[in-house]
Amino acid sequence: MSTTTEAENKPAESARRQKTRERLMDAAFEVFSEVGIHAATVEMITERADFTRGAFYSNFDTKEELFLALAERGNNERLALLRGSVANIDLIMPTLVGSTEGKLSATELGPIVASFLEQQGDNRLWLLFQSELRLLAMRDSEVGKLYLEQKNAADKEFGSIISAAFDAVGLTPALNSVELANVLMNTYESALQEAIMRGGNSVQEAAHQLFMQRLLGLIGQLAS
Amino acid sequence: MSTTTEAENKPAESARRQKTRERLMDAAFEVFSEVGIHAATVEMITERADFTRGAFYSNFDTKEELFLALAERGNNERLALLRGSVANIDLIMPTLVGSTEGKLSATELGPIVASFLEQQGDNRLWLLFQSELRLLAMRDSEVGKLYLEQKNAADKEFGSIISAAFDAVGLTPALNSVELANVLMNTYESALQEAIMRGGNSVQEAAHQLFMQRLLGLIGQLAS
DNA sequence: TGTATCGGATACACCGGTGTATCGAAAGTT
DNA sequence: AACTTTCGATACACCGGTGTATCCGATACA
Numbered sequence: 001m002s003t004t005t006e007a008e009n010k011p012a013e014s015a016r017r018q019k020t021r022e023r024l025m026d027a028a029f030e031v032f033s034e035v036g037i038h039a040a041t042v043e044m045i046t047e048r049a050d051f052t053r054g055a056f057y058s059n060f061d062t063k064e065e066l067f068l069a070l071a072e073r074g075n076n077e078r079l080a081l082l083r084g085s086v087a088n089i090d091l092i093m094p095t096l097v098g099s100t101e102g103k104l105s106a107t108e109l110g111p112i113v114a115s116f117l118e119q120q121g122d123n124r125l126w127l128l129f130q131s132e133l134r135l136l137a138m139r140d141s142e143v144g145k146l147y148l149e150q151k152n153a154a155d156k157e158f159g160s161i162i163s164a165a166f167d168a169v170g171l172t173p174a175l176n177s178v179e180l181a182n183v184l185m186n187t188y189e190s191a192l193q194e195a196i197m198r199g200g201n202s203v204q205e206a207a208h209q210l211f212m213q214r215l216l217g218l219i220g221q222l223a224s
Numbered sequence: 225m226s227t228t229t230e231a232e233n234k235p236a237e238s239a240r241r242q243k244t245r246e247r248l249m250d251a252a253f254e255v256f257s258e259v260g261i262h263a264a265t266v267e268m269i270t271e272r273a274d275f276t277r278g279a280f281y282s283n284f285d286t287k288e289e290l291f292l293a294l295a296e297r298g299n300n301e302r303l304a305l306l307r308g309s310v311a312n313i314d315l316i317m318p319t320l321v322g323s324t325e326g327k328l329s330a331t332e333l334g335p336i337v338a339s340f341l342e343q344q345g346d347n348r349l350w351l352l353f354q355s356e357l358r359l360l361a362m363r364d365s366e367v368g369k370l371y372l373e374q375k376n377a378a379d380k381e382f383g384s385i386i387s388a389a390f391d392a393v394g395l396t397p398a399l400n401s402v403e404l405a406n407v408l409m410n411t412y413e414s415a416l417q418e419a420i421m422r423g424g425n426s427v428q429e430a431a432h433q434l435f436m437q438r439l440l441g442l443i444g445q446l447a448s
Numbered sequence: 449t450g451t452a453t454c455g456g457a458t459a460c461a462c463c464g465g466t467g468t469a470t471c472g473a474a475a476g477t478t
Numbered sequence: 479a480a481c482t483t484t485c486g487a488t489a490c491a492c493c494g495g496t497g498t499a500t501c502c503g504a505t506a507c508a
Contacts, residue, residue: 043496
């Protein structure tokens with residue numbers, strides 16, 4: 001009766017089913033990112049996953065449900081990544097910083113911050129998806145609540161990482177860590193946006209360039 | 225034959241037609257903002273403007289065309305507003321600052337910055353529309369190019385205003401004005417976003433609170 | 449290996465939105 | 479005031495996407 005019992009007795013959901021769900025979600029993430037929730041059709045999704053619409057309706061009730069499931073999954077992955085890096089932080093930090101002993105100038109902090117913000121797989125698709133989600137969150141208060149919770153968690157996590165990084169480098173940020181995280185995230189997103197719009201082959205690199213340029217200006221000011 | 229001739233002979237476009245175009249655009253702005261480009265139907269728009277679909281197809285070819293026309297109009301209005309304030313800047317500045325003589329602390333700068341960012345009509349609808357446009361701009365390189373041009377112009381305009389404001393208060397920002405404008409815009413938008421998601425009756429005020437709170441932290445760091 | 453169940457494919461009826469072709473009324477012209 | 483033109487309303491044919499009802503093959507289990 002209880003969910004735990006059920007999860008133990010049966011394989012929760014036949015491995016097969018779980019696999020197709022996974023494939024559908026992967027496909028959906030791409031499609032949603034590329035064309036948006038509304039323009040996306042169930043068929044586009046199933047087609048990309050090499051299924052027919054039958055598979056979809058067997059696994060999900062509505063497109064929106066799938067979208068939300070995706071939002072949650074994405075957030076979890078993202079959080080896990082951050083948590084992973086916070087675990088390795090003293091491993092990463094010396095590597096990036098290493099050579100120079102003693103206090104480090106703001107210049108060395110840039111790459112560290114960037115490395116955390118750029119660690120997702122395809123940032124381009126991710127930003128598109130995220131933007132779509134945000135829009136939905138602004139229009140639907142239910143989704144809005146969810147979004148804010150997720151964002152808050154992410155900001156806190158990222159904030160603590162960044163604080164640690166500042167610390168390791170001998171700088172002390174003046175803003176509290178969550179707001180600091182916010183500012184940095186915003187500048188990164190805005191750089192990525194611009195890079196996407198400019199087009200060209202390597203969006204990732206272009207975004208990196210833009211971001212670093214702005215970041216270095218900021219960092220000098222964000223800490224003392 | 226030439227457009228100027230045509231514009232002089234006929235009233236360019238019968239005043240009547242122009243009026244319905246205007247009404248359609250006003251309605252479209254609301255609808256697009258509320259439900260997004262894709263979810264918006266031609267009928268929703270015409271209905272809100274008290275027309276039938278006939279009117280629409282007589283004035284525009286596609287929904288997208290209308291959307292882009294709207295984007296341009298919005299940007300122009302916004303620029304005009306900014307230009308207007310830059311004209312009045314020495315009129316506004318003393319009013320806001322007035323009382324205290326000599327150098328002003330960062331605290332006094334907050335309301336000034338805020339006043340410029342909050343001068344649009346309905347910021348809520350505006351942000352929604354803007355987000356929609358941005359998304360489109362990331363997906364369609366044509367639109368992207370246009371968007372970047374507009375944004376650049378706006379940033380420059382806003383940047384010069386802000387620089388002047390910092391100046392008037394006796395602070396000198398360390399970032400160049402365009403990047404400064406960017407950071408401030410981003411923080412404002414992010415505050416507005418959050419306020420929208422939180423819901424409640426007065427989104428504008430909530431956004432203002434959030435923004436000021438973050439802004440004050442920032443300003444101290446953005447200038448010396 | 450035979451049988452039951454599960455999961456995805458296929459087929460179909462339905463609906464909402466689009467765009468066009470036609471019409472009629474109001475505004476402009478002489 | 480007749481007549482012409484312009485503009486928006488109405489009607490219709492069409493299409494794409496949805497969701498459901500049914501079917502069939504694969505997988506699991508005895």
